[in-house]
Amino acid sequence: MNRADVIIIGGGVIGSSLAYNLLNDGFTGKIILFEKDCLYEFASTPRSAGGFRQLFTTRVNMELSKYSLQIYKNFEKTMEVDGEEAEIDFKQRGYLLLATEEMMSQFEKHLKLQNDNGISSQLLQKQELLNIIPELMIDDLSGGLYCAESGYLDPYSVMQGYIKCSKKLGAEYIYNEVDSLLIDQDHMKGVCLADGTEYYAPVVVNCAGAWASFLSEKAGLPLPVVPLPRQIFHFDVETHLKKHLPLTVDPTGVYFRHEGGKYISGYAEEIEPKIDFKWRRSAFIENIWPILAHRIPNFEKLKIERGWAGLYDYNTKDQNAILGEHPSMNGYYVAFGFSGHGMQQAPAVGKCLSELIRTGKYETLDLTPLRIERFTENQLVQEDAIY
Numbered sequence: 366m367n368r369a370d371v372i373i374i375g376g377g378v379i380g381s382s383l384a385y386n387l388l389n390d391g392f393t394g395k396i397i398l399f400e401k402d403c404l405y406e407f408a409s410t411p412r413s414a415g416g417f418r419q420l421f422t423t424r425v426n427m428e429l430s431k432y433s434l435q436i437y438k439n440f441e442k443t444m445e446v447d448g449e450e451a452e453i454d455f456k457q458r459g460y461l462l463l464a465t466e467e468m469m470s471q472f473e474k475h476l477k478l479q480n481d482n483g484i485s486s487q488l489l490q491k492q493e494l495l496n497i498i499p500e501l502m503i504d505d506l507s508g509g510l511y512c513a514e515s516g517y518l519d520p521y522s523v524m525q526g527y528i529k530c531s532k533k534l535g536a537e538y539i540y541n542e543v544d545s546l547l548i549d550q551d552h553m554k555g556v557c558l559a560d561g562t563e564y565y566a567p568v569v570v571n572c573a574g575a576w577a578s579f580l581s582e583k584a585g586l587p588l589p590v591v592p593l594p595r596q597i598f599h600f601d602v603e604t605h606l607k608k609h610l611p612l613t614v615d616p617t618g619v620y621f622r623h624e625g626g627k628y629i630s631g632y633a634e635e636i637e638p639k640i641d642f643k644w645r646r647s648a649f650i651e652n653i654w655p656i657l658a659h660r661i662p663n664f665e666k667l668k669i670e671r672g673w674a675g676l677y678d679y680n681t682k683d684q685n686a687i688l689g690e691h692p693s694m695n696g697y698y699v700a701f702g703f704s705g706h707g708m709q710q711a712p713a714v715g716k717c718l719s720e721l722i723r724t725g726k727y728e729t730l731d732l733t734p735l736r737i738e739r740f741t742e743n744q745l746v747q748e749d750a751i752y
């Protein structure tokens with residue numbers, strides 16, 4: 366009863382993508398996934414901005430995005446269950462990074478890297494920005510880096526798509542909290558739940574997002590990831606924009622996009638790591654609104670309708686995912702530390718981790734740059750495009 370071949374901790378988009386990919390790739394063993402929050406009230410996935418971009422600068426992040434884009438484009442049909450399509454509302458309205466004069470030379474370098482890696486990004490000059498956002502205030506801009514086939518999607522629906530398919534293929538979801546990892550010297554034995562029940566498996570994958578590093582640390586296997594609060598604000602305006610927005614990032618780091626007929630916005634607040642789900646209207650009024658109103662005059666008159674806060678599983682060393690088997694614990698795999706770009710990488714991460722667990726090596730993409738050992742080997746993944 367309490368035995369499995371693979372135990373996954375955390376049923377957000379990462380854990381559920383992994384469960385799906387393992388089974389879809391032909392894994393015949395028993396998979397048990399533990400999820401402590403059956404409504405996903407505090408999970409990061411449903412609280413994400415849903416942005417999808419390929420505008421990265423490291424090969425590994427570009428490859429993850431390219432693969433994931435192909436999956437998201439066909440997600441509705443591929444993930445159909447019992448005749449019901451998995452709608453994810455993927456709007457390929459583009460991803461636009463606005464640039465001041467000083468930023469342009471850096472973006473030229475990024476453009477070359479992206480184009481060399483098969484990503485069709487473009488460097489737009491100042492006036493060309495108006496073709497995309499006619500109302501944009503461009504006086505203090507020189508241009509922007511743009512990728513037309515990116516955009517945004519509904520993260521909750523992506524997660525539900527993976528959950529439904531995983532269950533259909535045979536994954537067992539148990540809605541209970543894992544308290545600790547069970548270890549026998551240098552290999553995984555299983556997990557102990559908060560109610561004291563033990564479950565055994567030779568492979569345990571920690572996909573617990575912003576809570577993952579606590580579990581790892583408790584087992585004496587610390588990794589440099591902390592929970593970092595991020596807020597999102599939903600607003601409406603008096604005068605709407607002529608065209609749909611790409612996911613647009615201002616040079617200040619404030620980002621905005623359409624959400625249905627309205628808008629959402631957020632920014633990288635400087636804040637202490639902690640578990641905190643409070644959103645503050647004052648943060649929007651003081652830190653975001655002036656920037657929005659400056660950039661698009663239509664945003665001068667707006668009404669905040671609601672807001673929310675979620676947690677980044679923030680990798681303090683290089684802000685990128687940590688993936689793979691722990692070098693000093695056989696059978697202990699991790700997939701966390703995504704730092705704000707996990708939702709978009711979930712399809713590729715699930716696929717590649719499934720390969721690593723089933724066959725011992727990556728096949729589709731080489732994700733070894735994201736290995737745990739990079740911290741001791743001083744081989745950090747230096748990604749310039751972190752927002």
Ligand SMILES: Cc1cc2nc3c(=O)[nH]c(=O)nc-3n(C[C@H](O)[C@H](O)[C@H](O)COP(=O)(O)OP(=O)(O)OC[C@H]3O[C@@H](n4cnc5c(N)ncnc54)[C@H](O)[C@@H]3O)c2cc1C
Nearest residue numbers: 375377378379401409410413414416543574675707708709
């Ligand atoms: C405000 C905000 C905006 C974001 N915007 C974007 C974006 O635009 N694009 C993008 O790609 N990414 C974005 N992200 C990041 C993205 O949401 C995450 O990288 C991604 O959702 C991580 O998925 P996950 O499955 O690892 O984590 P989660 O969705 O948090 O899932 C982890 C699950 O583990 C469960 N869990 C934790 N501990 C235990 C335990 N001990 N026992 C059992 N279950 C446990 C939790 O309940 C949770 O459901 C954003 C994040 C936030 C907060």
